[in-house]
Amino acid sequence: MAGMPAFSWTLANSILIISLSALISKLLLQAVVGWYLRRRASSRKITILARVKLEEAQYQLSASQSPKTDDGEWEKVEKHTAGSAKNGGEADDEWEGTIGFFHPFCNAGGGGERVLWAAIKATQKRWPKAVCCIYTGDHEAGKYEILQRVQTRFNIELHPPTVVFLYLSTRHYVLSSTWPHFTLLGQSLGSIVLAFDAFSLLVPDIFIDTMGYAFVLAFSKFCFPKIPTGAYVHYPTISTDMLGSLDTSPALGKGLNAGTGKGLRGILKKRYWHLFANLYSRVGGSVDIVMTNSSWTASHIRTLWGPVRTKRRKPHAVSVVFPPCAVDDIINAIPLNAESEAKREPTVLYIAQFRPEKNHALLLRSFARFLKSQSGLQKKEEGPGLPKLVLIGSVRDASDATRVYELRLLAHELHLTPNHITFITDASFPTILSHLAAASVGANCMWNEHFGIGVVEYQAAGLIPVVNDSGGPKMDIVIAWEGGETGFKASTEEGYAECFAQVLGMDGEDRLEMRKRARGRARAFGEEEFEKRWIDEVGRLVEMVAEERK
Numbered sequence: 192m193a194g195m196p197a198f199s200w201t202l203a204n205s206i207l208i209i210s211l212s213a214l215i216s217k218l219l220l221q222a223v224v225g226w227y228l229r230r231r232a233s234s235r236k237i238t239i240l241a242r243v244k245l246e247e248a249q250y251q252l253s254a255s256q257s258p259k260t261d262d263g264e265w266e267k268v269e270k271h272t273a274g275s276a277k278n279g280g281e282a283d284d285e286w287e288g289t290i291g292f293f294h295p296f297c298n299a300g301g302g303g304e305r306v307l308w309a310a311i312k313a314t315q316k317r318w319p320k321a322v323c324c325i326y327t328g329d330h331e332a333g334k335y336e337i338l339q340r341v342q343t344r345f346n347i348e349l350h351p352p353t354v355v356f357l358y359l360s361t362r363h364y365v366l367s368s369t370w371p372h373f374t375l376l377g378q379s380l381g382s383i384v385l386a387f388d389a390f391s392l393l394v395p396d397i398f399i400d401t402m403g404y405a406f407v408l409a410f411s412k413f414c415f416p417k418i419p420t421g422a423y424v425h426y427p428t429i430s431t432d433m434l435g436s437l438d439t440s441p442a443l444g445k446g447l448n449a450g451t452g453k454g455l456r457g458i459l460k461k462r463y464w465h466l467f468a469n470l471y472s473r474v475g476g477s478v479d480i481v482m483t484n485s486s487w488t489a490s491h492i493r494t495l496w497g498p499v500r501t502k503r504r505k506p507h508a509v510s511v512v513f514p515p516c517a518v519d520d521i522i523n524a525i526p527l528n529a530e531s532e533a534k535r536e537p538t539v540l541y542i543a544q545f546r547p548e549k550n551h552a553l554l555l556r557s558f559a560r561f562l563k564s565q566s567g568l569q570k571k572e573e574g575p576g577l578p579k580l581v582l583i584g585s586v587r588d589a590s591d592a593t594r595v596y597e598l599r600l601l602a603h604e605l606h607l608t609p610n611h612i613t614f615i616t617d618a619s620f621p622t623i624l625s626h627l628a629a630a631s632v633g634a635n636c637m638w639n640e641h642f643g644i645g646v647v648e649y650q651a652a653g654l655i656p657v658v659n660d661s662g663g664p665k666m667d668i669v670i671a672w673e674g675g676e677t678g679f680k681a682s683t684e685e686g687y688a689e690c691f692a693q694v695l696g697m698d699g700e701d702r703l704e705m706r707k708r709a710r711g712r713a714r715a716f717g718e719e720e721f722e723k724r725w726i727d728e729v730g731r732l733v734e735m736v737a738e739e740r741k
Contacts (some may be wrong), residue, residue: 328362
């Protein structure tokens with residue numbers, strides 16, 4: 192026993208030495224990787240900034256020689272002062288740094304991309320001299336082709352000279368097809384490879400992820416501790432709802448993994464998901480500014496990242512910044528009165544990317560069930576009053592195209608003829624507007640949809656939404672407003688079919704009143720409100736850069 196104190200002292204020293212060695216090794220690795228990436232990208236940054244100055248000069252020269260327009264949006268940049276009290280004045284408009292937007296699928300054309308481009312537009316207005324650099328893997332499209340699609344698809348016009356695209360060569364590492372097993376972990380680790388690729392191209396002054404790659408932000412903070420990081424989180428990579436869905440029946444429609452937690456394989460999957468959730472919490476806790484798109488997403492992110500953020504003394508709380516929706520454009524384009532109500536058709540419209548989680552198959556089965564319940568409508572091929580289903584969505588790649596083909600096959604199996612159902616891919620904004628003006632019902636079938644931009648667009652257009660009874664549509668959008676309901680909720684084939692029947696069978700005046708309430712609710716999600724909140728949060732990141740440079 193006499194030797195015990197000496198043994199304890201030796202053990203304590205050994206632990207201390209090992210801990211110090213690990214810390215020193217980490218700091219050395221951090222310094223070496225960060226130095227290597229900065230050195231590799233330094234010359235490219237000089238080239239990028241020089242090119243931006245040249246393009247700006249050419250743009251201004253061209254603008255001076257062109258006929259003057261009434262709006263002069265970019266000649267007279269709007270001055271926002273919604274930043275912090277410390278840096279919100281006009282002098283801050285002179286900030287000339289680079290902001291890296293990590294969005295490897297920027298040309299996809301979905302709701303997440305609307306957020307990206309609206310965020311860049313707001314950033315350009317507030318800090319017109321800042322350079323917005325988008326890390327993307329869309330090699331098939333050039334700068335002006337992408338910007339043209341942004342204007343066509345979202346009606347968002349950007350200032351081209353200060354938009355730079357940096358093309359990644361390793362995007363395949365974040366595709367689910369690359370990781371047939373342990374997909375969550377594989378894609379997350381693959382995103383680190385993509386991050387290394389990104390920082391080899393440019394190390395920005397501020398780094399913002401707008402697609403949900405938390406591991407990329409952690410890698411950024413590891414390599415460059417002084418570079419402020421921001422995240423706009425559309426949905427958590429994993430959530431407590433996902434973990435709970437493993438033990439629920441697939442018939443309840445709770446995601447693609449519902450009911451897969453049974454048996455030995457299910458037990459192992461649950462264990463793997465719990466371990467991944469712990470890892471996800473750790474990497475997410477490193478982010479300086481966290482924005483989420485809905486109350487549902489914020490709740491899960493606070494649960495997962497909150498404890499680690501508190502431990503690391505992150506001063507800024509997780510905030511909700513509702514996505515920008517084209518509310519004003521839609522309201523101005525689509526009248527809502529007795530005359531317009533008489534022109535609407537008994538059409539169910541679903542606007543969503545053709546991705547598996549959007550659950551188009553549930554909608555097809557529900558619509559077929561609805562037709563079958565309406566005394567022979569399924570056998571009716573044409574004529575007035577025939578309910579129709581219209582699916583509008585973007586197709587990102589071959590897998591999405593295959594999914595559309597499979598949905599067409601399913602429609603055939605369900606005896607839904609071309610007179611019953613229409614598929615429209617990669618529609619322009621005017622095309623979408625025309626369908627929003629003509630339809631009666633707007634559908635949403637995704638379980639735990641993080642927000643639901645499409646649902647807001649339905650409401651703004653005066654459609655009555657029938658949405659999944661979960662996530663953002665349930666908590667933030669289709670809620671009671673001005674003393675009445677603004678839509679319907681369902682989760683099963685039977686439920687959706689009953690809701691379609693209920694909406695299309697409503698008295699005309701009652702239906703019009705619900706449409707008006709829905710439109711009133713949609714006004715809370717306009718682009719101007721998004722701009723204000725985005726500038727507030729990014730202003731904090733700009734302030735962090737200024738503090739570091741003092």
